[in-house]
Amino acid sequence: MRSTVLCFSGLDPSGGAGLQADIEAIGQSGAHAAVACTAITVQNSQQVFSFEATSKTLLLAQANAVVKDLPIRCVKSGMLGTTDNITALSEFLQQHPDYAYVLDPVLVANSGGALGDQATLVTAFRALIPLATIITPNTIELRALTGLDDLNQATAKLFDLGAKAVLVKGGHEPTQDYIKNTLYVAGKVVSETQCPRLDGEYHGSGCSLASFIAGRLAQGDSIENAVQLAESWLFGVLKNAESPVVNGQKIPKRF
Numbered sequence: 021m022r023s024t025v026l027c028f029s030g031l032d033p034s035g036g037a038g039l040q041a042d043i044e045a046i047g048q049s050g051a052h053a054a055v056a057c058t059a060i061t062v063q064n065s066q067q068v069f070s071f072e073a074t075s076k077t078l079l080l081a082q083a084n085a086v087v088k089d090l091p092i093r094c095v096k097s098g099m100l101g102t103t104d105n106i107t108a109l110s111e112f113l114q115q116h117p118d119y120a121y122v123l124d125p126v127l128v129a130n131s132g133g134a135l136g137d138q139a140t141l142v143t144a145f146r147a148l149i150p151l152a153t154i155i156t157p158n159t160i161e162l163r164a165l166t167g168l169d170d171l172n173q174a175t176a177k178l179f180d181l182g183a184k185a186v187l188v189k190g191g192h193e194p195t196q197d198y199i200k201n202t203l204y205v206a207g208k209v210v211s212e213t214q215c216p217r218l219d220g221e222y223h224g225s226g227c228s229l230a231s232f233i234a235g236r237l238a239q240g241d242s243i244e245n246a247v248q249l250a251e252s253w254l255f256g257v258l259k260n261a262e263s264p265v266v267n268g269q270k271i272p273k274r275f
């Protein structure tokens with residue numbers, strides 16, 4: 021059986037982000053995806069209307085059911101929705117210290133809609149930071165998590181909070197023609213990658229990248245290799261993204 025990533029993520033009915041993005045990206049990385057669903061959202065490619073979070077008990081029951089019979093090597097989290105779910109995941113990870121863990125600190129959808137109460141999520145995420153093999157914030161999330169505007173200081177603060185590796189995604193920075201991502205391990209820059217900025221907005225790009233990284237970590241890659249493979253895979257997927265019928269964010273074509 022293929023190495024498995026257990027995702028803690030929410031359902032996005034558009035299929036662009038959330039657990040569908042995770043399943044597709046992890047499948048493309050060569051691993052198998054299992055999912056403990058954290059929330060059901062109501063959204064399309066343009067906006068988030070609402071969501072209902074899974075209870076802590078139901079979330080843990082899903083996760084504990086599959087640890088018994090799947091070769092889980094890595095956990096990946098995206099939308100967690102509530103502090104209860106963050107606590108549940110933190111308890112789960114402490115019971116499984118041998119799993120790699122990719123923390124994508126989702127606070128809002130790319131369309132701008134809130135996927136939980138930002139202030140409480142930011143505080144609760146602090147418990148997950150030291151448990152993560154790698155954290156994959158965009159610069160909005162990085163600033164929100166640390167309360168610091170300067171990106172170097174904000175990244176340093178994540179390491180002070182116990183981070184082991186951080187991939188800072190530069191897609192929301194005002195660079196016109198390119199996007200720069202920076203990978204830090206143990207507080208030091210180990211790689212910087214730059215790719216041309218593609219036109220338009222994409223739904224689920226962050227989920228896809230973090231999940232592909234998780235899939236490669238599950239198969240034994242180093243952090244640097246996993247990130248490099250995920251970045252080049254994602255660029256192709258976004259280049260081929262499909263535009264919805266009505267003006268909305270593009271949906272990545274992960275197959």
Ligand code: PLP
Pocket residue numbers: 029030031032037038039061063098099126128129130131135222223224225226227228
């Ligand atoms: N998880 C869920 C369930 C979502 O609906 C979204 C965005 O809509 C995300 C995660 C984050 O998506 P992105 O990869 O665009 O940051």
